[in-house]
Amino acid sequence: MANLNVNSVTVIYKGNRIGIKDASFKAEEGEIVGFIGADGTGKSSLMHAISGIIKFKGEISFGKYVYHSPKEAEKVKKYIGFMPQGLGLILYDRLTVEEHLDFFANVRNIKMDKNFKTYKQKLLHMAGLSRFTEREAEHLSGGMRQKLSLICTLIHRPRLLLLDEPTTGVDPLSRLELWEILDNIRKEEGTIIIVSTAYMQEASKMDRLLLFDDNRIMASGTSKQLTDSVRNYVYKKTPCKDTDCLELHNVTYSLKPLNSEHKDPTLEDIFFINALKNRKKLTEISVSKRERRLEIPPIVMEAKGLTKKFGDFVADDKIDMELKRNEILGLFGANGAGKTTFIKMLLGLYPIDEGELTLLSQPIRSGRDRRKLKSKIGYVSQHFALYKNMSVRENLIYFASIHQIPASEALRRIERYGKELGFSDYLDAMPKDLPLGINQRFSIAAAIIHEPVVLFLDEPTSGIDVIARHQFWQLLKLLKEQWGISILITTHYMSEAEYCDRVVLLKEGKKIADDTVENFYKKHPEASNFEEIFLEYYREAN
């Protein structure tokens, strides 16, 4: 029996910053334990401690091994598989998919026998990478990288598997397959699996959940037990002005009983109720009108037959798309469907191989055509890249000055965005010290500092906690209302389709559907949420 026993583990970082405090829990062979909680509440710290790569106080035992430090943990490392958070951090850009698997197998001293080959094929299939074994990691899409890291972690069949947000940026279909694999592994081999996730539908599949808040484990139980604990606070949407109340777009939370109908609680509700209980006021997001009035054409972007090829491989195949003024258009599709490639073509980061593109009524034929438009476009990439060596404020000042916004005006705008988007407290922090949710809002601020007409957002909500995501969408909605901005956004959270005016589905580089969300539901009356609709499209075409 190899059980895991974590006994009052505390992690403290430099400068007395607490990672996780006094965490204790047990896990039995074959159990899947989920870590859920807002960003920066200590999930990753605890995973790092258990996998024996950082110093901690307290005691951890796995089977007959007991350890109190990374040094003592050396002897268990061969049983542990750990996949850190972040898109494909463990990968080597120049190695192909196949080379990665062989490399990690070699590192772990695995015999390359028939068994190994079958297992490898199975993993590749699960990750949807069977067709791409020859492709170098740097040419994989964000989600494909994530899946490759995952199967590299699984290759030595660890007995204790620690996965830190493994499904960030992974599409719904692959997520289902991933869970099947995990389920098999633990049944066949009794592996203990510890997973953190920001997808709450996923959390409900785990045997037990640990809820993190304030860098502690606040509660633990099955998904049902946890949701039941907040059942009394969740209502169907009712107006409520009290400070003990929180009103969102289709639900109301109240600590005091309300004279209104209850709603079935979900795991996501726990986060809001926790915030309410801790009196952590959600930052009020607001957006004021544009400082400069603008004439915006009714069609902001028009693509006709846009095609992108990498060698023989067609990443985007004759895609037609239209983005209207004042519209939020969701671009959905499995990993590698060609979403990022499409956006990069729109932006001119990849040359267009075939087709015609018109941006803001201006046909795009050369770099010069684009240069004039750059000041009207905002972009946030899949990795929120900003200048590391400059504080938030300095970054924003830099962007403003590049857009030739006068200094005094720039400073005023930065203050204003700081307040409106709720990152005033972080203006002098360095990007690496920011919680992910704040980082993302600040990336948006950088992308809108010049008050663009159109925004291209590539998975801006991946890896961000429930509340931050909610606030983010509130921000987008306000931008649309106040500025008449048009937004093209990609996401793997199917529930976010509800916020979009229109949704385009891509599959293997082809557009397979393009409609309003209402019409999607009309065409699929049996579906109870957008995830089901999405899966249906993907399955039916197979």
Add this chain to the structure above:
Amino acid sequence: MIKVFLSIVTKELLDFLRSWGLVVLVLYSFTLDVYIAGGGMQIEPRNVSVGYVDYTGGGISQKILSHLHEPEFLTPKMFLSQRELSKAIFNKEIMVGIIFDQEFEKNYRNKKEATIDVLLDATAASQSFTTLSYLQNIVLNFSKLNIPIDIDIHKLFNPNSDEHSFMALSELLSVITMLSILLPAIVFVREKEEGTWDIMLLMPINPKITILAKSFSQVIIIVAGVMITVGLVLFNGFNLPMNGSFLAFLLLTFFYAFTSAGIGLFIASVSKSMMQTAQLSMLIMMPLIFLSGAWTPVYAMHPILEKLSLLSPLRYYIEGCESIFFRGTDFVDLWHYFAGVLILGSILYWYGFRKIGKLF
């Protein structure tokens, strides 16, 4: 446009100052590295154990040995035969063995070639080789003056300032070459590595301005570094003469930095990571420095290489600098060095500029 240019320059300088690893590298290269190369810092021997065998019966030999004293040397220990001495060295009891053979004193007195055999424990390389140079100096002084001497050897051993300032200057010129290739390349490659490259491309600025501003910012760093070295290290540490115009030197440096920046841009356009940048820089820099005459004088090269060396901008830069510092050549007479640097520089910078511009 000027404002945008300046904000990019400011941003790059800020970025540089906050990358402390890079700052340390640059400061080190411009100060200690040059200082050490110029011989300003010697590894002084300490408590070196010396053994000797004296077949001459004393006299000059003892005079020489008397100069090996503390704290550099332990009192020399006498051995009766060469065999015993070798054994002691082998057993690490003795680091340096000196053998005065029977002919030594006779030859010396007759002004013939007098030789001393020296055995060194080469595993303690630096100590024993420095000891060797001590010995050479001692012996040198004996043969020069040819009288029983009583001079402070250590003073005589002090750096001969001319030769050392020359070495320091050559090292400085190599440092300038290395950094002015590396820094501009790093500026661009860092954007690639940190994923900010796309953001840079999407800025509503003419790419030419971006490239120019970025390379200009690094040239500023180089010129600042050069001022530090020349002022602090060369003038103070090595008494480098300044016979020409300092302004001419700065101007030539400025143009030369742009020349190498061109190479840096080319490297940045083809490499994806810092590692590649570093490797490529080395690869390109070596022949450049070799052909320049910094290591072997140009006149001593194979005729083909000698012709090729005309293509190394560093050659004109080195010769120009030497003329300015040592010979004090007039500004107007420096024109062919300026022409060499400017012509090769324009070609290289134009090429690098085009190469990286294609990525925009």
